[in-house]
Amino acid sequence: MKRVLSGIQPSGEIHIGNYLGAIKQWVAIGEKLGRDAFFCIVDYHALTNPLAYDPSTLAQRTFEAALVNIAAGLDPEKVTLFVQSHVPEHTELSWVFTTLTPLGDLTRMTQFKDKASKQETVWSGLLMYPVLQAADILIYKADTVPVGEDQVQHIELTREIARRFNHLFGETFPEPQALLNPEAPRVPGIDGKAKMSKSLGNTIGLLEPEESIWQKIQHLPDDPQRIRLSDPGDPERTILFTYLSYFAPKDLVEALKEEYRKAGVGTYVVKRILFDHLMEALRPIRERAEALKKDPDYVMDALLEGAKRARAVAQATMEEVREKVGLLLPR
Numbered sequence: 001m002k003r004v005l006s007g008i009q010p011s012g013e014i015h016i017g018n019y020l021g022a023i024k025q026w027v028a029i030g031e032k033l034g035r036d037a038f039f040c041i042v043d044y045h046a047l048t049n050p051l052a053y054d055p056s057t058l059a060q061r062t063f064e065a066a067l068v069n070i071a072a073g074l075d076p077e078k079v080t081l082f083v084q085s086h087v088p089e090h091t092e093l094s095w096v097f098t099t100l101t102p103l104g105d106l107t108r109m110t111q112f113k114d115k116a117s118k119q120e121t122v123w124s125g126l127l128m129y130p131v132l133q134a135a136d137i138l139i140y141k142a143d144t145v146p147v148g149e150d151q152v153q154h155i156e157l158t159r160e161i162a163r164r165f166n167h168l169f170g171e172t173f174p175e176p177q178a179l180l181n182p183e184a185p186r187v188p189g190i191d192g193k194a195k196m197s198k199s200l201g202n203t204i205g206l207l208e209p210e211e212s213i214w215q216k217i218q219h220l221p222d223d224p225q226r227i228r229l230s231d232p233g234d235p236e237r238t239i240l241f242t243y244l245s246y247f248a249p250k251d252l253v254e255a256l257k258e259e260y261r262k263a264g265v266g267t268y269v270v271k272r273i274l275f276d277h278l279m280e281a282l283r284p285i286r287e288r289a290e291a292l293k294k295d296p297d298y299v300m301d302a303l304l305e306g307a308k309r310a311r312a313v314a315q316a317t318m319e320e321v322r323e324k325v326g327l328l329l330p331r
């Protein structure tokens, strides 16, 4: 791992799925790689999301997404944290990539099919979404992309785009690999079924009020076959223990599972323990977020500094690309 890029959409409250699947890895990688770890708030991507995009709130959400990432432990003085639209070379490279991407490769993307099926009008931005994502990654020649499982197909497409470009114009881009958090590649939502996702409204937000988190935990589905308190439960049939494994020590989780199997512990107690450990894990993030809200200039300055560093790299790649694809270069 020499250079890393990853991104997050500013399309709503950042949730524990984002944190466990992606941001937690980003923090650890950032500690090792420093400035060669690039993290991007992908505001242009957010324009493709008709449910979440609102021109009157996009800027604020973009700022908040950066703030939450810093609060979650990303140190903008070490890593390169920036806003996608502050580095216009991303969209420039994405145009070149669209000319190298067969339409069929885009229409077969699972996320596209899924989102398009729910929309009356399918805008072409939604189709081109993964091409812009490939540009985000390849403009930094990143070899590693720490993401949740839902992004793996997009990274595969990125590799194909890199391969095609290299084949046509000479070796330029690495073929990047997705890096998943083996402990939480796909965090389930509070409905216990689908992936936790902003668009499904089944999330627990990192900064969500404590009372609202407790309400959600109280309603987490139990093992459906456990009707009475005295019935033995199967910990594999409820997400309670999945969530618990993210936040509580292993031996405690194992001991509770054992009790649950014997009907030795009630669901309420398990939920209470989960809530306490979750809040304990979120506390430092929430405290840092509160402090950062009082110092918005720190966040904004960090983003501008990040964009400056990112742009220097992105401009060098674009110069190489323009020359390789044969454009008339301005003097």
Ligand code: TYM
Binding pocket: 005, 006, 007, 008, 009, 010, 017, 018, 019, 020, 021, 022, 023, 042, 045, 132, 133, 134, 136, 137, 145, 146, 147, 148, 149, 150, 151, 184, 185, 186, 187, 188, 195, 196, 197
């Ligand atoms: P986004 O904004 O949906 O999510 C940000 C990151 O969080 C991960 N994630 C999850 N991981 C585990 N379980 C979940 N339930 C869960 N929900 C979300 C996502 O996999 C992602 O890593 N297309 C990207 C943004 C993007 C990007 C990029 C990512 C744009 N350009 C370049 C990597 C590299 C997205 O929509 O992420």
